[in-house]
Amino acid sequence: MSGFIKSTKEENQIVIIETDGYLNNEGGEAISTICYEKMNEGKNKFLINMAGTKVVNSIGVSILIEIIEKLQEVDGKIGYYNLAPIVSKTFNIMGLTKYSTVFATEEEAVSGL
């Protein structure tokens, strides 16, 4: 597990990934690696707990978009919760929220995804 990925767990067939740090190229790659592995295992729902991520750049966002594209091919979904305001704003500007969902809490995310 990379330093950026703090933990992964599964709940109700949803893979929950907890991140910590800069969601940039490296951080995005770390998320995509786990997602693709789990997709190969048949999982198609992913939640990212971003409580530990206060900064994101456009490269990190573009990787998330790549993941969304892959998930669309398998009728999958990805969502995020515990977003810092600046991260939430960036997701909005970059158009990410049109194709994935931002939740306030884990409970809401697990039940709403």
Next chain:
Amino acid sequence: MNKQFNINELQLKYLELETLLDITNELSSFEHVSVLLQEILIKSCAVLNASSGMILMQDSNSDLFQIEAEFNIDVDALRGVIFNKKRGFFNEVNQHRKAIHLQIETDPFLSKTKCTYGLIAPLLDKKDLVGVIVLFDKESRLGISAFEESDTNMLSAIATQAGVAYNNIKLIENIKEAKTFNDNVMQSIVTGVFTTNLMGEINHVNRAAASIINLDREKVIGNHYEYVFESNEIINELISKCETALATISESQIQIDCNGKTTSVNISVSPLLNDQNEPIGSVVAMEDLSNLDKLKSTFKKYVSKQIVDQLLENDDMLNLGGQEQEATILFSDIRGFTSMSETMPPNEVVETLNEYFNLMIEIIFKYNGTLDKIIGDALMVIYGAPNSTDKDTENAVLTAIEMQEKLIEFNQQRIIHSKLPITIGIGINRGRVISGNIGSRQQMNFTVIGDSVNLASRLCSAAKADEIIVSDTVWKHVKTNKLFKGRKLNPIKVKGKAKPIEIREILYQRPSFNYEVAYGMIESFLINNLPKEYTYHSIHHIRDVVEQSERIAKKEKINKEDIADLKLAAWLHDVGYIWEPARHEARGAEYATVVLNAMDFPAQKINRITGMIMATKIPQSPKNLLEQIICDADLDYLGREDYKANSTLLLEELRLKKEISELEWLKIQDQFLTKHVYFTKTSNSTRNTQKAKVLANIKTQLKK
């Protein structure tokens, strides 16, 4: 890849603009520089896709820059790097005054980092470079790359905004710091200060002012001064005068009523002006003179009252910078005090030193000496600094003589109280010294230093117990005064001087044994120390024996000198009861030997005194007339009207040891009186009749 999901340039520009707007909006909301810098860095990295970054700010006291914010960088690679303004990228970025690309590989500061590309922008305070923001390695999906021209413009824009925000925060910090500093100064000064505004309302009161006027600051602030000082018309008048005249008005040593407490103060009221020189209120300064009194009293522990008063009247007398001048230095030291103190409990050591110092310092001040130091049991005293007179050296010698003389009396008291006497040696020198306030900012003491001081100390070491040794320089200054007698001693070799030093011993009169003083001291000792439970062997009995001894001696035509000795023995004959009642005569004789020797009582007469004391032991065994007299005086009451009262006290005392019945007591008295004979003609002629009556009375009672 589905085109609908591509991030287009427009979105990125939108993000950049939003970020710049965020920075602009948020910059003014930060109160602390460190938080501001961290926020700028994070946003810069995010918006420009930098993999990491840092902000360096110049240290306020040097040309060095420190990392004040860092994001995602390898701190270990930068550990130990000295960001010196004179080296590396600082010059270039300062010249360009906008963001520039960095060649990391060849950069003297950053070459150890694993980064490849860098972008740096200056943070400016007006024209001065105060910091730089450095971003590393622009990220893309293909890996890292150099920053683009548009990134340069963006970072320049961010840095400009950051510079403005940084300067604003620093300005606010500086204002806060200045305000805190002013507040701390105002609160810490002992002068009471309060200010009024144009309306006459008090708007600032420091702690000292609140304390002087004896009111809480909260109750004063916001109120008009006339209301606050309604019972102190003089303060109101002074403020009013100042407001009218726009000039400083002062009044000294006025009594003000401070919420029921009267305080003496000096007051000064000055107009408070703005930068246009227009009045905006008044500032009132109050000096609490009770503090000055305390200062005076503290100062007087070290220098004489006269010097304190002179110094307070004339500030120029205190040359704070130090000066070379002529001074006389006296050192005194207790001989053998260390070994003596080892035999004493700690509280007695302190008590002894305090008693001794109190006595000595009083003499020092009497002769206008300045007590420079107390070093253990030694004293260093200066004459002629800070202020000099033509009597300085004479005063030093007079001090030394009086110290030795007073010590004799002091020791007599100690001896009487079975305490070890103290002896001192004194050394005095006169010469050039450097005087001034010497020490650190925290603690500064007025003192003198130099060879002359060292020599005075060495003369003190050379002086034996009871001696006063002075240098030739001192002797030359005082020899014309007939009060002083000097005895030339062999020159002494001292450390640091090639030639032996000419010295003299100052002679002084050691007082001869004074009977009256001795009687007084012994009586006082007996009063304080005789066990209270001894109802018969009390101070009353001893006084009676002294009185009867003198009476009998006069009748027996004894000369005055012998009567004086007889009375001395009478005072001491029962002193042994203090320590050992069973053998009190022997114990008293031992005590008398020690005390009388120490009091310079003629040695050849000490046996006469102890002989008289021992003669009183029952059965009495006098070997000469004086001994007969003291024996008769000791039992004089046997033939007196007050026999009954005395015998009752004796019985009470004897019953402390064992129970004695009335009958037993009658038998004891009968036996004792029957055997007893007076030795002197005087007592036989004056006391036998009454003694016979007493005995007859006892026998009568026994028959019953």
